[in-house]
Amino acid sequence: MNVTVSSHRHFLALSAALGLLLSFTAPGNPQQNGAAAPEPLTEATEAAANAPVHEAGDRRRDAQSIDEVWVPAGCFTMGTVITSDLNVPPEFTSELASEQPAHQVCLTTGYWIDRYEVTNDAFAAFKAAGGYTKQQYWSSDGWAWLGGKSATSLPDQCIDTPRPNAPQVCVTWYEAEAYANWRGGRLPTEAEWEYAARGPKSPVYPWGDTFNKLKANVLDSTGPVDVGGYPSGASWVDAQDMAGNAMEWVQDWLDPAYYQLKVRDNPTGPTTGTVKVEKGGWWGGTIYAARSAYRHYEDAPSYEDHHIGFRIVTPDVMASPAATPAQ
Numbered sequence: 001m002n003v004t005v006s007s008h009r010h011f012l013a014l015s016a017a018l019g020l021l022l023s024f025t026a027p028g029n030p031q032q033n034g035a036a037a038p039e040p041l042t043e044a045t046e047a048a049a050n051a052p053v054h055e056a057g058d059r060r061r062d063a064q065s066i067d068e069v070w071v072p073a074g075c076f077t078m079g080t081v082i083t084s085d086l087n088v089p090p091e092f093t094s095e096l097a098s099e100q101p102a103h104q105v106c107l108t109t110g111y112w113i114d115r116y117e118v119t120n121d122a123f124a125a126f127k128a129a130g131g132y133t134k135q136q137y138w139s140s141d142g143w144a145w146l147g148g149k150s151a152t153s154l155p156d157q158c159i160d161t162p163r164p165n166a167p168q169v170c171v172t173w174y175e176a177e178a179y180a181n182w183r184g185g186r187l188p189t190e191a192e193w194e195y196a197a198r199g200p201k202s203p204v205y206p207w208g209d210t211f212n213k214l215k216a217n218v219l220d221s222t223g224p225v226d227v228g229g230y231p232s233g234a235s236w237v238d239a240q241d242m243a244g245n246a247m248e249w250v251q252d253w254l255d256p257a258y259y260q261l262k263v264r265d266n267p268t269g270p271t272t273g274t275v276k277v278e279k280g281g282w283w284g285g286t287i288y289a290a291r292s293a294y295r296h297y298e299d300a301p302s303y304e305d306h307h308i309g310f311r312i313v314t315p316d317v318m319a320s321p322a323a324t325p326a327q
Helices: 007-025 043-050 090-099 120-128 140-146 173-182 190-198
Strands: 059-061 067-071 074-078 103-107 111-114 247-253 276-279
Touching: 067 190, 074 190, 103 190, 111 190, 120 173, 140 173, 190 247, 190 276
Parallel strands: none
Antiparallel strands: 059 067, 067 111, 074 103, 247 276
């Protein structure tokens, strides 16, 4: 499904507009008919009337021709409810508590998220545009991290002969953040990422509650593969590779006790920290870490390796040049 509004929705909008027009042109004095005179349209009313209408999974391409999918506002259960049958690997035992308690989270505004992980080709466009030399794309901490490094040697090439359409790995959180700023977006919050993966029904994996090795690049894998190679493992909005291929940086700092606060609306995580959350499984990883509720727990924003990539979110209304519907 693309972002083109269906003819049915056009009909509804036209009907509403016609009804509004008739309410202003009916004969007679409204006050004499016992009705209050209608209020004039405000800018806010006009903006609401002209707001685009999207459905879950609608698609578009942004100004860099990156495929995105629409995630509507909504609520889901964030975190892990049942732990008795998880078969937790020993190295993760002490970390499971950070996924609890499971709690309701509501995202009050819809958003566009990349359909695929950012690819080597897509990231190369950022570098070619001078992304490593233009301070406006970098946070102060990111620019300080970048200081003294050669732009020609970045990002680190920790994968031998990376393929153009494979996920860009070997990037720090700072590099992912700068790329997102260049595209006019940002890294998703942990809640936005998890909601895009799970949806209102909150399954364990993007496709359901049972792991299937044919739906994600995880088990017995020796490296990342081209994005979109496991379409049957897509999430409810058709976001791909959210259970495997590359683990993904998100916006939030990690606090293992943050879920105790049970922040319901639009949580953004702690305001400070030393470790950034990563979400999703990775090639050669475990079934346990492929769960959408999994929170990786050990990497500072200056860290990078061959398992970590990212995707971004962008606002509904993009700056010029405008985004276009995907075909």
